[in-house]
Amino acid sequence: MPSFRKALVTGASSGLGRAICEELSARGAEVIACARRGALLETLVRDLEARGGRARAVELDVTSSAAVRETVLRADKDGPLDLVLAGAGVAEHSIQGERRADRTHQLLDVNLAGAVSTIEAGIEVLARRGGTVGVLSSLAGTRGLPGAAAYCASKAAVSTYVEARQVELSGHPVRLVDVQPGFVRTPMTAPNRFPMPFLMDVEAAARRTVDGLEAGHSVVRYPRRLAWPLRAIASSAPRGVWRRLLARKEPDEESPRRG
Numbered sequence: 001m002p003s004f005r006k007a008l009v010t011g012a013s014s015g016l017g018r019a020i021c022e023e024l025s026a027r028g029a030e031v032i033a034c035a036r037r038g039a040l041l042e043t044l045v046r047d048l049e050a051r052g053g054r055a056r057a058v059e060l061d062v063t064s065s066a067a068v069r070e071t072v073l074r075a076d077k078d079g080p081l082d083l084v085l086a087g088a089g090v091a092e093h094s095i096q097g098e099r100r101a102d103r104t105h106q107l108l109d110v111n112l113a114g115a116v117s118t119i120e121a122g123i124e125v126l127a128r129r130g131g132t133v134g135v136l137s138s139l140a141g142t143r144g145l146p147g148a149a150a151y152c153a154s155k156a157a158v159s160t161y162v163e164a165r166q167v168e169l170s171g172h173p174v175r176l177v178d179v180q181p182g183f184v185r186t187p188m189t190a191p192n193r194f195p196m197p198f199l200m201d202v203e204a205a206a207r208r209t210v211d212g213l214e215a216g217h218s219v220v221r222y223p224r225r226l227a228w229p230l231r232a233i234a235s236s237a238p239r240g241v242w243r244r245l246l247a248r249k250e251p252d253e254e255s256p257r258r259g
């Protein structure tokens with residue numbers, strides 16, 4: 001028996017979301033793959049079906065909470081979901097432009113509001129019979145990093161949101177899983193020109209994610225070699241120490257590239 005029978009994944013057209021769909025399908029789950037780029041989703045569906053899997057593509061922009069809810073409810077009505085994963089996300093460099101506040105709002109609309117819409121729609125459909133709701137947050141939410149203020153804030157916020165909801169859901173049949181990857185080789189990190197310690201292949205990251213979702217852990221952090229020092233040292237370093245450690249040499253330069 002597969003541990004998940006039917007999964008809905010947002011951010012499925014690319015990178016980690018796509019690899020997670022492949023991993024879930026290989027483990028026997030039917031996959032509802034959601035993102036905005038329908039052509040990429042159709043390619044994924046064909047690939048999964050060619051390997052004997054069952055999958056369907058649904059075009060979805062997660063910044064519309066109504067569309068997210070409708071998509072999740074409809075997918076569940078067609079056959080019960082047991083996993084909903086909020087994978088859609090954008091990095092700082094994909095929203096460059098003149099007005100920093102506007103760009104930040106755009107990023108938060110996807111990474112925070114979009115994730116919350118997906119999480120809550122998942123909880124709604126799984127409330128009675130139980131199941132798993134996951135979110136792709138990030139180790140980048142541990143501390144604020146220069147060049148990635150909006151991204152780090154979005155991931156810190158989503159993990160804090162999940163932490164609070166996990167308390168509210170204790171004794172509830174829905175398992176809420178906060179997945180915090182480190183650096184993963186995907187189109188999101190491809191433009192990065194700074195060192196990415198312990199950069200992982202996307203297939204390994206997908207396996208770690210699905211293992212964590214199956215286990216139903218509250219928080220899944222990987223790779224351990226990065227997660228552990230971040231938790232032990234970075235998260236407790238005083239602000240002044242953190243600022244001195246990461247102070248940029250050219251403070252006027254805009255080089256927002258981070259995954």
Ligand SMILES: NC(=O)c1ccc[n+]([C@@H]2O[C@H](COP(=O)([O-])OP(=O)(O)OC[C@H]3O[C@@H](n4cnc5c(N)ncnc54)[C@H](OP(=O)(O)O)[C@@H]3O)[C@@H](O)[C@H]2O)c1
Nearest residue numbers: 011013014015016035036037061062088089183184186188
């Ligand atoms: N790569 C890393 O190192 C890393 C590390 C930690 C966490 N993460 C997180 O993992 C997730 C996947 O990242 P990735 O590296 O795989 O990036 P990616 O290859 O750029 O994929 C991002 C995915 O999000 C989707 N997306 C973006 N905006 C959307 C919107 N408004 N509505 C629906 N879907 C949207 C994209 O699909 P469309 O453009 O087709 O809509 C795409 O499928 C993100 O949440 C990211 O923050 C990544």
